[in-house]
Amino acid sequence: MSMHKPLTDSVTPEKKRFLKQLCASLVFQKATPSSAPKAYEYLSYKFQHNPTYRAWLTSICPPKMLRTLRRYKGSDEIPVCPETPKGTSIRLYRAPSPTEQQAKIAADNVAEQWSMFLAERNIPTMLATPTLCVVFVPEGMVFDVDELWSTFLREDLLSLGSLCRSLLPLLNLSKLSARGFSAPEILLVSGGMRTFMCAWFLRTYDLVKERLTNRQHKLGSEDLSEKEREKLQALQDKEIEKYNTHFQRRWKALRKEVDKHQDKLNKQQNKIDKLKKPSGKKYEKLLKELRRLQQQEPFPSSAWSRLNTLAQEEQFNPFCVIDKELRANTAQYKEIVQTSKKFHRKAADQLNHPRGDIFASMLVELLKAANTPDEACLQTIPSMFSTQPFAPPPRKAGDSPKQICFVCGAYMEKDEPSFELRRMIFTSPEQRLQGSPNPKKPKCCISCVTYAYVCGAKPTEDTTIIKIIPKNQQTQHSEGDTQQIGRILINKELNIQSGPYLLLGCKEWLSAKGGFKPVSASVGALAYAYYRIARDVHPAALEHMQFFLVERGQEIPLSNTRLFWLYALLQASGLSIEQQGKLSLPVSQIIRVLLADEYIESQYIAAKHTTLPTSFPMKMEAFWHSLSIIFQKEKDMSTQAENKLSEIELIAGMTGLLIPFINLLKRKLSDKGKKEKEIHREMAKLIENCNDPFLWNYNFASHKEIVFKSAKLFKNSDSYFIYEQTKRLLSNLPQGIDTAEREEVNKEGASLQINFDDVLASYNMYLSDNLNRQQRKELTNKLKLSLYSRFPSVLSRYK
Ligand SMILES: [Zn+2]
Numbered sequence: 092m093s094m095h096k097p098l099t100d101s102v103t104p105e106k107k108r109f110l111k112q113l114c115a116s117l118v119f120q121k122a123t124p125s126s127a128p129k130a131y132e133y134l135s136y137k138f139q140h141n142p143t144y145r146a147w148l149t150s151i152c153p154p155k156m157l158r159t160l161r162r163y164k165g166s167d168e169i170p171v172c173p174e175t176p177k178g179t180s181i182r183l184y185r186a187p188s189p190t191e192q193q194a195k196i197a198a199d200n201v202a203e204q205w206s207m208f209l210a211e212r213n214i215p216t217m218l219a220t221p222t223l224c225v226v227f228v229p230e231g232m233v234f235d236v237d238e239l240w241s242t243f244l245r246e247d248l249l250s251l252g253s254l255c256r257s258l259l260p261l262l263n264l265s266k267l268s269a270r271g272f273s274a275p276e277i278l279l280v281s282g283g284m285r286t287f288m289c290a291w292f293l294r295t296y297d298l299v300k301e302r303l304t305n306r307q308h309k310l311g312s313e314d315l316s317e318k319e320r321e322k323l324q325a326l327q328d329k330e331i332e333k334y335n336t337h338f339q340r341r342w343k344a345l346r347k348e349v350d351k352h353q354d355k356l357n358k359q360q361n362k363i364d365k366l367k368k369p370s371g372k373k374y375e376k377l378l379k380e381l382r383r384l385q386q387q388e389p390f391p392s393s394a395w396s397r398l399n400t401l402a403q404e405e406q407f408n409p410f411c412v413i414d415k416e417l418r419a420n421t422a423q424y425k426e427i428v429q430t431s432k433k434f435h436r437k438a439a440d441q442l443n444h445p446r447g448d449i450f451a452s453m454l455v456e457l458l459k460a461a462n463t464p465d466e467a468c469l470q471t472i473p474s475m476f477s478t479q480p481f482a483p484p485p486r487k488a489g490d491s492p493k494q495i496c497f498v499c500g501a502y503m504e505k506d507e508p509s510f511e512l513r514r515m516i517f518t519s520p521e522q523r524l525q526g527s528p529n530p531k532k533p534k535c536c537i538s539c540v541t542y543a544y545v546c547g548a549k550p551t552e553d554t555t556i557i558k559i560i561p562k563n564q565q566t567q568h569s570e571g572d573t574q575q576i577g578r579i580l581i582n583k584e585l586n587i588q589s590g591p592y593l594l595l596g597c598k599e600w601l602s603a604k605g606g607f608k609p610v611s612a613s614v615g616a617l618a619y620a621y622y623r624i625a626r627d628v629h630p631a632a633l634e635h636m637q638f639f640l641v642e643r644g645q646e647i648p649l650s651n652t653r654l655f656w657l658y659a660l661l662q663a664s665g666l667s668i669e670q671q672g673k674l675s676l677p678v679s680q681i682i683r684v685l686l687a688d689e690y691i692e693s694q695y696i697a698a699k700h701t702t703l704p705t706s707f708p709m710k711m712e713a714f715w716h717s718l719s720i721i722f723q724k725e726k727d728m729s730t731q732a733e734n735k736l737s738e739i740e741l742i743a744g745m746t747g748l749l750i751p752f753i754n755l756l757k758r759k760l761s762d763k764g765k766k767e768k769e770i771h772r773e774m775a776k777l778i779e780n781c782n783d784p785f786l787w788n789y790n791f792a793s794h795k796e797i798v799f800k801s802a803k804l805f806k807n808s809d810s811y812f813i814y815e816q817t818k819r820l821l822s823n824l825p826q827g828i829d830t831a832e833r834e835e836v837n838k839e840g841a842s843l844q845i846n847f848d849d850v851l852a853s854y855n856m857y858l859s860d861n862l863n864r865q866q867r868k869e870l871t872n873k874l875k876l877s878l879y880s881r882f883p884s885v886l887s888r889y890k
Pocket residue numbers: 496497498499500501535536537538539540
C-alpha cells in the first residue's frame with residue numbers, strides 16, 4: 092500500500108470562515124479587474140493542500156476562478172490578501188427539530204440542502220447547528236428568507252431533479268416495505284413530486300402491459316401443447332378481466348363522487364344567486380365556502396369530460412384508455428414518460444399492484460395527477476429558517492390530537508391540509524396513541540410529510556444509515572464537506588446521500604430459508620457499518636471525518652482506528668464478508684474481536700484465513716506503522732489509546748526478537764533436507780512455546796546440531812516497523828545494550844544481531860516484572876498470535 096501523505100491542515104475554522112466571506116463578496120461584487128486575480132491567487136494558495144476545502148471552493152466559485160485554481164502551481168511567496176470581505180453575517184433560527192429519528196434525518200437533510208442552495212447563490216454558511224445557522228450576505232445583496240425559501244422549495248428541494256437524485260435511487264435500490272405499497276394516493280405538494288409519482292405509476296403500468304404482451308406472444312407460439320395453451324389462455328383472460336372490472340368499478344365510483352361534488356357546487360352557486368345583492372357578510376361567507384369546495388374537486392374539472400368520454404368509448408379497458416390518453420397528449424406526458432424510464436423494475440415492483448384493485452386505483456390517480464394544473468400542485472410550506480426565534484407552537488386547551496402534528500407537535504389549523512402517516516414516508520406509520528386501544532395512523536403536518544417524503548435516507552431492512560461529520564467540528568459543519576466524502580462513497584457503490592446522512596445499501600445477500608437475507612441483518616448494523624466503511628472509504632477520509640451509525644434513534648460513533656485497521660486487514664487478506672451466498676466467518680470474527688479492540692488477534696484471524704499468504708506480513712508491516720501513527724495522534728487525548736500503542740509496540744518488538752530464531756530453525760532444518768511438513772511442525776512447536784523462554788531453550792536443545800546463541804533480524808519491507816521496535820526494546824534494557832554496535836549496515840541493508848540472552852533479558856524486563864499472571868498470559872498470547880501472523884504458511888497447516 093502506498094501511504095497517503097498527511098494533509099496539511101493549515102486552514103483553521105476561523106480562517107475558513109474568513110475565506111468563505113472573501114470568496115462570496117468577491118464573486119458577488121464581480122471584483123475589480125485588478126483585485127480579482129490577486130484574490131484568486133490568494134485563495135488558491137490557501138487551498139492548495141486541502142482537497143476538502145478545494146472541493147468546497149470549486150462548488151461555489153465561477154468558471155474564471157476555477158481556471159485560476161487549476162493553473163495554480165504553488166508559490167514560495169505568500170500572496171497578500173487583496174481586500175477584506177464586504178457584507179454582513181445574519182443569524183437564522185431553525186425551526187425546532189423533531190425527535191423522531193426518521194423525521195430528524197429528513198429535517199437535517201433539508202437544512203443541509205438549504206445551505207447548499209444558499210452557497211450557490213453566494214451566501215455561504217458560516218456556522219450551522221441544530222438550532223441556528225449563520226450566513227454571510229455580501230454587501231448589496233437583498234436577502235429575504237421567505238422569498239428564498241419558496242424559491243428553494245420550488246427549484247431545489249421539491250423539484251423533479253432533486254427527487255431523481257434522492258428518492259429514485261432509494262426506490263431502485265431497496266425495498267421500502269416488505270409487503271409493498273397499497274392504494275397509493277399522490278402527494279401533490281409540487282409539480283416535481285407530481286411528475287415523479289406519475290412516472291413511477293407509469294413504469295409499473297408499462298411492466299404489467301409488457302408481461303401481458305409477452306404472454307400473448309407465447310400463446311401464439313407453436314411449442315405449446317393444446318392443454319398448456321388452454322391453461323395459459325385462461326390465465327391471460329382472467330388477469331385482463333380482473334383489470335377491466337376493477338377499472339370500471341373504480342371509474343364509476345369516481346363518477347359518483349364527481350357528480351356529488353358538482354351537485355354541491357350547484358347548490359352553493361344557487362344560494363349565492365338567490366341573494367339580493369352580491370356583497371355583504373353573508374355573501375362573503377358563501378363565496379368562501381364555494382372557493383373551498385372548488386379546491387376539493389375529486390378530479391380536475393378541466394379534464395373530466397374528456398376522460399370520462401374516453402373511458403366509456405373504450406369500455407373501461409384501462410390499457411386502451413391510458414395508451415390513447417398518452418398518444419393524444421404527448422406534450423403533457425413527455426416529462427412523465429421520460430422520467431418513468433429511470434425507474435428500475437425493483438422500484439416498480441414496490442407498488443403492490445396485483446393485490447385487490449390497487450392497479451386500477453393507481454391508474455386513476457395517474458390520470459388525475461397528470462391533469463392537475465401546476466399552480467394547484469404547489470402548496471405553501473412554512474420556512475424552516477427565520478430571522479426571529481421560533482416560539483413554541485400555540486396550543487389551545489382540550490385540543491384533540493387531530494390538530495397536533497404527531498411528528499413535530501405543531502398546531503394545525505382546521506383548514507390546513509394534514510396527512511396520515513404513510514408507509515411510503517415513515518417505516519412504521521401505525522402508532523398506538525394515548526388513550527386509544529388500537530394502533531392508528533396519526534395525522535402530521537405538511538412540512539413533516541413533505542420533508543420525510545423527499546428524503547432519500549429511509550431506514551429499510553437492507554440499508555444502514557451513517558452520519559458523517561467533519562472531525563473536531565462535531566457541533567458545526569458546513570455545506571460541501573460531507574457532500575465531498577459522500578461522493579467518494581457514492582462513486583464506488585450505489586449509495587444514497589441525504590445531507591449529512593448516507594444510506595448504505597446492502598450488497599451482500601446470504602441464502603436463507605425461503606430466499607435471501609441481507610448480510611447486515613445477519614451480522615448486525617454496527618458490524619456491517621464498520622465493514623462497508625472500511626471497505627469503501629479511502630483511509631485519507633478517516634483523518635478528516637467522523638462516522639456515526641444511526642440506529643433506533645441513537646447515533647453511535649465509529650472508531651476511526653478500528654476502521655483503519657479493518658481496512659488494512661481486508662486489503663492485506665483479500666477477504667470479503669460474503670462468499671457464494673454464505674457468511675464469511677473469519678470476517679465477522681475479525682470485526683467482533685476488533686469491536687473489543689483486540690488488534691493483534693484480528694490480525695491473526697486474517698492471516699489464518701488469508702488467500703494471499705506470502706504477501707501478508709509485508710502488507711501488514713506498512714499498516715502496523717500507520718496504525719502506530721494514528722494511535723500516536725490519539726494518544727494525547729486518551730490513556731486508552733496510549734495503552735494500546737505501548738502494547739502494540741511491545742508485541743512488535745518481542746516479535747522482532749523471536750522471528751530470527753524461528754527463521755534460523757527453518758533454514759537449518761531445510762539444509763538438513765527435512766520435509767516441509769516437518770519443518771512447519773517444528774516451527775509451530777516453537778511458536779506455541781513462546782510464553783516461556785526456557786521452553787524455547789529446551790526446544791532448540793532438542794536439535795543438537797543447531798547453534799542458536801545468536802541470530803540476525805533483517806530490516807526490509809516486511810519488518811521495518813518491528814525492526815525499530817526491537818531496537819528500542821534492546822536499548823531500554825537495564826543491561827544498557829548499545830544497538831549501534833549490534834547493527835550492521837551493508838549494501839543489502841541493515842541487520843541487527845540478537846543474542847539469546849537478549850531474549851531472556853527482554854522477557855524478564857517486559858513480560859514478567861510488574862505484571863500479574865493474567866496480564867502476562869494475555870500478552871504472551873498476543874505475542875503468539877503475532878508470530879503466527881508472520882508465518883501464514885505455518886498456519887495454513889492448522890486450518
Ligand atoms: Zn409536523
